Amino acid sequence: MAAPLDEESLRRALGPPSGPWAVLDVVTSTGSTNADLLARVAGPDAAPDRTVLVAEHQDAGRGRRERVWEDRAGEGLTFSVLLRPREVAPERWGWAPLLAGLALVEAVGALTGGAVPAALKWPNDLLLGDGAKGAGVLAEVGAVTGDERALVVGIGLNVATPLADLPAGATSLAAEGAELERGDVLVAVLRALADLDGRWRDAHGDAVAAGIVDDYRAHCATLGREVTVTLPGDRVLAGRAVDVDRDGRLAVRAPDGDTTVVSAGDVVHVRPAAR
Numbered sequence: 001m002a003a004p005l006d007e008e009s010l011r012r013a014l015g016p017p018s019g020p021w022a023v024l025d026v027v028t029s030t031g032s033t034n035a036d037l038l039a040r041v042a043g044p045d046a047a048p049d050r051t052v053l054v055a056e057h058q059d060a061g062r063g064r065r066e067r068v069w070e071d072r073a074g075e076g077l078t079f080s081v082l083l084r085p086r087e088v089a090p091e092r093w094g095w096a097p098l099l100a101g102l103a104l105v106e107a108v109g110a111l112t113g114g115a116v117p118a119a120l121k122w123p124n125d126l127l128l129g130d131g132a133k134g135a136g137v138l139a140e141v142g143a144v145t146g147d148e149r150a151l152v153v154g155i156g157l158n159v160a161t162p163l164a165d166l167p168a169g170a171t172s173l174a175a176e177g178a179e180l181e182r183g184d185v186l187v188a189v190l191r192a193l194a195d196l197d198g199r200w201r202d203a204h205g206d207a208v209a210a211g212i213v214d215d216y217r218a219h220c221a222t223l224g225r226e227v228t229v230t231l232p233g234d235r236v237l238a239g240r241a242v243d244v245d246r247d248g249r250l251a252v253r254a255p256d257g258d259t260t261v262v263s264a265g266d267v268v269h270v271r272p273a274a275r
Ligand SMILES: Nc1ncnc2c1ncn2[C@@H]1O[C@H](COP(=O)(O)OP(=O)(O)OP(=O)(O)O)[C@@H](O)[C@H]1O
Pocket: 063, 066, 067, 068, 069, 070, 071, 133, 134, 135, 136, 156, 158, 166, 167, 168, 169, 170, 171
């Protein structure tokens, strides 16, 4: 197993005391870092804005749509951040998980100098290499009103995991040829996320004004593709992904020309775009 993550080195690398992050804790094992931070949205143990919780291993890692997130201790990164973006109206919080996806793409680009192709499958799966899933993001809202307003954004990223230990359709940075220290990857993602979160808050959640919509579109592998989208309730939509709008929603144009805008769903890229 790779060296364990060292809390002190991570804090030092992020700057005094943890750079833009108020608290950074590393635990050896837990059920789910998302569940842990959601339990600290309010109450005597309430976590401050910009708390980071990293786990070396999760027993009950949660994926989107009630799936399981698999990880093996020491091979991946599993962590969550608690955000209290008071500058942003809760109706605009839908951008938070997309910011995390963007932070992942930017961090991988910076760390590998572009040697490992990285892109986003809408809304926030990180695709590496030929388009296999290298990371996923799960955002959960803790409270939208009062002083307790908070959301938790969890990231699972496959760093050193061999392909044989990953589910079908998944990959890792190492499997794509990038041998990186998990600590360096974590610091790069946290820096990128803090920067995007700052821009988003400064613009009061207006992702267009913050330049985030343009950045997202530039990194989104879904745009221009033929896709199927399984919507909540299991309705399936098929067509071409034509836009990601100012609210982070995906516009899909059906063969009959009708365009539907979706804010949540599971996307499959059917075949490459004829761009
Ligand atoms: N470490 C990981 N890296 C990449 N993808 C992962 C990882 N762990 C889990 N997944 C993805 O999450 C999902 C795992 O979900 P799960 O095993 O619960 O159900 P499933 O295989 O999608 O089937 P169903 O949705 O029908 O229950 C899969 O899509 C899998 O590819």
